[in-house]
Amino acid sequence: MNKSRTILITGGCGFIGTSLIAELLAKKQFNNIRILDNFQEGTPADLEEITQYEISTAENCHMHAGIVLVEGDIRDSETTRLCCRDVDCIVHLAANTGVPPSVKNPRMDMESNVIGTFNMLEAARHNNVSKFVFASSGAPAGTVEPPIHEELPPHPVSPYGASKLAGEGYCSAYYQTFGVSTVCLRFGNVYGPRSKKKSSVVAKFIRQALAGEACYIYGDGSQTRDFIYIDDLIKAIELAITKDIGGETFQIASGRERTVDEVADVIRGIIKSHGKEIIIKYDQPRLGDVKRNFSDTSKAKQILGWKTSMDLERGIALTVDYFLGEDRSR
CATH class of the missing domain: 3.90.25.10 (UDP-galactose 4-epimerase, domain 1)
Structure with missing residues (x-):
């Protein structure tokens, strides 16, 4: 991969974001990593555990190379537009996560997950960003007979599932209409090191x-869930970034x-x-x-060339x- 390329990671100070950044740095996949976070979950201290960085504003972040941290909110369209300047790829992790917070405050969930995702897609469109990876969930499927696969008609139960489904819908529309190469990854229940603030x-x-x-x-x-270790999840994100695909949705879980x-x-x-x-x-x-x-992950195996390698017992021990x-x- 061309090392002059720039990736923007929203929610990059969180559990998944810091894990992804650590892997990208280890593999030297991107020379420039830009992080947009409002510090509601992850904080600058969490980012400091894996790397040094430079603090910038949305207005000036495109002028800096290396690892740059911007404090800002995806619900602000001007912030998202400015942060996406000169960006080649966006990994959109920032969100209101989980069912209980969405039940407690469905408006906040909608504003973060629907308006926030719309703002990021609009910013990608206006800045000619070539790849957009969206962190979704199994929640859009709702109450269906598992295993969940990508072609099941969605029937979300929670506001969280509805907001993630809306995000997937906008990703599809922005691929079909505007040519933004969107990839939606429906994460299972993620666990692993760096998850000290997670409530799952x-x-x-x-x-x-x-x-x-x-x-x-x-x-x-x-009740059953599908648990996926963080390293396996990060592999899926990396493949979504690098594969020449768009307009696709994948179940990313253990399949068990x-x-x-x-x-x-x-x-x-x-x-x-x-x-x-x-x-x-x-x-x-x-x-x-x-x-x-739980998920049927055969599509991810076939198209992304992805599969899990960590068993639950070993992953929980780590x-x-x-x-x-x-x-x-x-």
């Missing part, structure tokens, strides 16, 4: 168990159905080997959650090691 099952349970707090399962524990109880048991065994205990309690199911969710390292560093 694996990170939350590990964090709570190490703190001696009870871990709550919402429902009877038989796991119950929440099953995952809690794996965490229990690994935590116990470190001399800790996990306390599991059950509560009422949450609004917007689906009962079953994640626990990371959290224990975080504890020791404090």
Whole structure:
């Protein structure tokens, strides 16, 4: 890849963003990495853990080479337009993430995930950005008989699923109408090192168990999800960046159905080997959650040449090691 190329990563200070940046730096895939973040989740301190960077404004960021951090919000169309100047590729990770926040505040979810994504696509169009990778989710599918695949008619249950579906729709439209090479990646439940601030099952349970707090399962524990290790996810993003494709959507997950109880048991065994205990309690199911969710990833294997390599038990063990390292560093 031409090292003079510039990539913009929205939400780049977060769990997935910092993991992607670390991999891009290791492989020297881009000489210029521009990061747009409002610091609601990830912070400059999180970015500092992996690299040095220069702080800039949206107005001036195109004048800087190397790694540049801009504080700004994707809901502001002028900020997004300015940040996309002289950019070759956008990886759009910034979003309101997760079902519960979208149920609590559906307007905020819509503004972040629909208006924010629209602003980024408009900025890509006006700045002639050639590739746009959109972080989506299995949530647009809603209540369907899994495995979820890309051709299933979507029936989102939560506002979060609806907002991500809208983002996918705009990505399709901007490819078909304006020629922006969009790729939508429907992430499974991502876990792994650097997930210290995530509120999803694996990170939350590990964090709570190490703190001696009870871990709550919402429902009877038989609900299923598809868990994907961060390194496998980053490989999919890299392939979406480099492959000459557009207007496509891919399920990016392990392709294996796991119950929440099953995952809690794996965490229990690994935590116990470190001399800790996990306390599991059950509560009422949450609004917007689906009962079953796992993916058919055959399209990603066929077109992207992608497949997972990390098994759940090993991945969770590495994640626990990371959290224990975080504890020791404090």
